[in-house]
Amino acid sequence: MKQIGLTVASLAISFLAAGPLHAQQLDPLALLKVTPASVPDHNCVICRPAPPLYNPRPDSPYPLALLPLPPANGPPVKNCTFCHGVSAQGLGVVPRLAGQRAAYIEKELGAFRNHSRDNPYSALYMWNAVPNLPPETARALADYFSREAPQAAADGNRALVDQGRALYQAGEPQANIVTCVVCHGPDAQGVGAIPRLAGLSYSYLKRRLEQWNQGYHQTAKPMPQVTRSLSASEIDALASYLSFLDDRAASR
């Protein structure tokens, strides 16, 4: 009897203890569903002023006031860096965010939100990271990480750098491979919503290029078409070359 009592008590405590969720979160299922980013209503009669770039919602006042803790300010960077690395230089399979184009980061957060970026790791990690991310916070995070100084991963195969550079800069017309330089820029710095590739990790670049051919993330036009003509060894060469590329190397 005691054991059954304990079981019931512990169940009850845990359900109670989860506490009053916010009103819109009363249905736990809703958390798993995709909530579309708020779209500005262009037919409004009396339009609200545009929201500020980032309106930090500081933590509520520290309830216990035992320690002179500094208030949290700025975007919640820690939410990202526990996987993307302390200074967002990437970690394992997780790509570097430092120095990435802000517009690209924001666009990809949207792609995670609407599940159009459906690569396995995206589905496993990022789909869960964005449903509760307000658009203004997403923008602030993108802005923050784009200003961090990137470091080159430099983890590809050095022997393939020359081949990769040639492919990147000139493509291969006979094999129907277009040049990368046209969109991603001479130093692979990216522009606007076109991502910076320079110095991303070899494994990440390789996996992305391969996965377009496997049918993932087909909305990222024109990449699914571009990668179609790339052979495995050419993907290897491109990923190797780009992983070593940073500002200094690129200016050689």
Add this chain to the structure above:
Amino acid sequence: MAGINEFNKALRAGAAFGLGLAGFVGVSEDASALPSFARQTGQNCSTCHTAFPQLTPFGRRFKLGGYTAGGGIDTQFPPISAMFMSEFTHINRGLNGPPGSNYAPAPGGGYNSNNNWLDLSNQVSIFYGGKIWGNLGAFVQATYAQDAGGNGFAWDNTDVRYADTRQIGPFDVLWGLDANNNIGVQDVWNNMPAWGFPFFTTTFGFQGPSAGTLLEGSQGWGPGQVVGAGGYVFINDMVYLELSGYGGTSHDFQWAITGGPASNLLSGVAPYYRVAVEKNWGEHSLEIGAYGINANVITGGNAALPAGTFGWPTDIITDNAFDLQYQWITDVHEVTLRANYILERQQLTSSLLQGISTNNVDYLRSLKIGAEYVYKNTYAFTATYFNVNGTADMTLYSANSNFSPNSEGWIFDIAYLPFSRGGPSIWPWANAKFGLTYTLYTRFNGASSNVDPYATSAIDNNVLCNGGSVTPYCRSASDNNTLLAYAWFMF
């Protein structure tokens, strides 16, 4: 009257388990994969755990970052979780040896006369786990268990952190201050015994080798009987350095919070260090590290000393350990290889004076090598080899064959984790682990057969045991092999 008898029986059983067993090995009851962490980060358990409580590189950084990373739902209520665990234990041969043997039924022997223990509410825990405010976060566990000393809820593993990041020249530094109540509970690589495999043991029968190092709980210091604080830095996501100190808590505090003091007292402050290098590339993660502690211990001090006695000699226990962990983690397969080696030097000045040991200095070495494979965060298979060996000591190990502490064996575990990638729709943060653990002893307390010399001395005839475990007086190491079935719920 029947009720009183029932009560007395329960009380006696509780006392036997609590004192006889928990104090023996220093039961480590661990838990993690906290649903409150999942609510806070929005992530599934599988982001931070291969099969809980084994951490992934992301889980390690979540912990080092002070449990403060968010991204999930934003509740105003404290991050509370609960845990419930049921166990069934079967040992290869019941503990029903004849009077005079170690394995005789109580009160003549150390154990109950039973085998096949079913304990539906083996452990119930409540956790506070997550961000407190800003950069401050905590993992706090309170546990109701049979081995909590019959004191109801007791203070269990606790780790409170303040962590922040800072750019210092070319270095990205994650730094933190930490306070905890169990040696090693702050560590993030699952080699440190506090979070190492086996992640928990049965509370009945045999809980692994009898001899163990201080870091493995040999002093019987459960959570709260020592407390520690320190600081750490994690540089460039690669180099981890930590320095902490541990001190004993007062008797009154221990009676109030932890279910009573351990018999051995920690004297002064025990320094603790941890260094590790973790390199991550692609789907691979490799860690190489070392850690250790140096403690002045008044062996048996709780019974021998009135409070405040000054000048009593101490044993000096020094542990140095080396560990290695390799992980290969994809979206489908997760492999974790673990190796851990602890070398303990025991300067037994106090024990020698009290007649607890024969030697002035004993050594103890504990090796664990294991592999874990997890398929889609759902099916987990683990095999671990352990080997404890050390100096023979006529008094300290008087009950062992050849007075040797040596034990050796394997632990196999299979588990099913249905909810690692999202729980049932009514409570998506829940997790559960249903598993079987089989512990196989090839050597136990110094021998592979006739592991109970008391049995032979009691009847003064060693011949009886020469044929192995044929007679009821003799017991081989394999008789202690233990099957543990468990159901572990986190919600």
